[in-house]
Amino acid sequence: MSLLIDQNTRLLVQGITGSAGAFHAKNCMDYGTNLVAGVTPGKGGQLFEGKVPIFDTVREAKAATDCNATMIFVPPPFAADAIMAAADAGIKLIVCITEGIPVQDMQKVKVFLKDKDVTLIGPNCPGIINPTAKCKIGIMPAYIHKPGRIGIVSRSGTLTYEAVWQVSSLGLGQSACIGIGGDPVHGMTHLDAAKLFAEDPNTDAFILIGEIGGDEEEAAAAWIKENCKKPVAAFIAGATAPKGRRMGHAGAIVAGGKGTAAAKQEALRDAGIVVAATPGEMGKALVKAMQAKGAL
Numbered sequence: 001m002s003l004l005i006d007q008n009t010r011l012l013v014q015g016i017t018g019s020a021g022a023f024h025a026k027n028c029m030d031y032g033t034n035l036v037a038g039v040t041p042g043k044g045g046q047l048f049e050g051k052v053p054i055f056d057t058v059r060e061a062k063a064a065t066d067c068n069a070t071m072i073f074v075p076p077p078f079a080a081d082a083i084m085a086a087a088d089a090g091i092k093l094i095v096c097i098t099e100g101i102p103v104q105d106m107q108k109v110k111v112f113l114k115d116k117d118v119t120l121i122g123p124n125c126p127g128i129i130n131p132t133a134k135c136k137i138g139i140m141p142a143y144i145h146k147p148g149r150i151g152i153v154s155r156s157g158t159l160t161y162e163a164v165w166q167v168s169s170l171g172l173g174q175s176a177c178i179g180i181g182g183d184p185v186h187g188m189t190h191l192d193a194a195k196l197f198a199e200d201p202n203t204d205a206f207i208l209i210g211e212i213g214g215d216e217e218e219a220a221a222a223w224i225k226e227n228c229k230k231p232v233a234a235f236i237a238g239a240t241a242p243k244g245r246r247m248g249h250a251g252a253i254v255a256g257g258k259g260t261a262a263a264k265q266e267a268l269r270d271a272g273i274v275v276a277a278t279p280g281e282m283g284k285a286l287v288k289a290m291q292a293k294g295a296l
Contacts, residue, residue, distance in 0.1 A: 003151075003176040003200055004093055004119060005069065006133040012037045012067035012091065014058065014074055014082050016048050021073035024097070024139050025052075028071070031142045032134030037061040058082075058089040069093040071127065071137045079123060080105035087118045094187070095137045096122035106185035113187075120187025126157035126179035132202070138179065140164075148173015150286065151206030153193035155182045156237060159209045159279060163235075166283030167207070175203040182211065190220035198228040205231035205290050207282055208273070212238035213259040218267040225271035231289035231296075235276040236264045 011028065015021040016038030026049060029035040037055060038048045044056035055061040058070070070091045074082040079098040086094050101123050113120060121128055127138015132147040144161060146168040154160040160179050167174060175197075180188045190208055197206040210217035217236065224232055239261035265275050274292070276285035290296035 003130055003196060003202070004178075005128055005130050005135045005137060005176075007034075007135065009069050009093075009133075009135050009137070010034055010036045010065065010067045011137060012039060012058065012061050012065070012070040012086075013048075014039045014070055014072045014086065016040055016052075016054060016073070017043055017046075018073055020097075022048070024073070025071070027142070028136055028138075031136050033136055036065040037067050058085045058091065062089045062091065067091065069137060070095065072096040072098055072123075074098060076100040076102070080109050083109050083120065083123075084112050087113055087116050087120075092118060093137075094118060094120045094122075095125070095127045096120065096187075097125065097127060097139060098122075099124035099183075101183070103183075103185055106183065110185060119192075121178065122181045122183075122187060124183045124186070125181030126160060128176065128178045129174075130176045131174050140177070140179070144168055145177065146173035149175050149202060149204040151175050151193070151197035151200070151203045152177040152209070153190055153197070153206065154179055154209035155190075155211050156209060159235070159237060159282075162279055163207050163209060163282045166280075167286065170283050170287065172286075175200060184214070189216045191216065191223055194220045194224055194228065194232075198224075198230060203230070204295055205233070205286060207286055208232060208234040208268070209282070210234065210236050210264055212236070212261050212264075215259065217264045221264075221267040221271040221273065224273065229293075231286070231293045232271075232273045233276065233282060233285035233289045234265075234268045234273045235279060235282050235285070236261045236268070237279070 129136035
């Protein structure tokens with residue numbers, strides 16, 4: 001699966017009987033995602049929506065349904081354990097929606113996943129959607145997405161939706177949209193997503209949406225400069241944020257002279273990426289990037 005999810009995705013939802021888990025599990029199922037199992041300890045044997053079996057553990061769910069992806073709505077104090085339980089059971093794609101997971105807990109998760117064949121998206125993210133395959137694992141509003149050939153990766157859920165709306169309004173549609181989350185310790189990075197989109201035959205161009213803090217956007221820009229021939233547009237949020245103060249996401253902070261919007265924008269432009277000045281210009285930046293490379 002070059003873009004991680006498709007018609008063969010068999011989804012498990014951890015925390016499926018909670019209010020948020022149940023609401024979004026049903027939305028994913030209604031969109032077309034093949035929801036095969038749920039997990040809530042102590043509620044094994046019950047059915048979700050009258051047909052999806054619920055198990056006490058991920059290992060039991062994996063053995064009974066051969067699920068290959070999971071969406072996590074477990075409360076913050078237990079979410080790290082839920083991620084590790086999914087990886088230990090052999091789930092290949094883990095999408096953790098939960099926000100507020102302690103950084104120390106996520107450090108343990110990173111160490112635990114280091115040598116495992118697992119892709120983690122999140123935490124504190126909207127998830128991933130493939131409009132062509134009618135498969136979504138996350139909380140994004142499905143109706144704004146249209147099948148197409150534009151990839152979108154973002155640290156911000158809200159900016160993801162804005163970019164999706166602009167791309168859909170242009171009649172281009174999306175091959176896949178990935179919200180990687182804004183926590184300082186997380187799974188998939190902009191670089192990981194850029195590699196997926198660059199190698200995907202169904203993606204003609206993509207938008208990279210970042211924000212202040214860290215250096216992941218610069219790392220992606222450096223790789224794109226040397227390896228990616230596809231048109232790329234970008235936007236960096238937080239240009240007016242004061243230094244040393246966290247803005248929005250836990251990872252969005254400029255400190256020690258690093259992680260500024262200006263530095264990220266410079267790195268992106270140096271890689272030949274068209275950078276939008278405002279969120280409202282992301283679609284226009286994409287069109288400019290595609291026209292420059294004869295892709296539109």
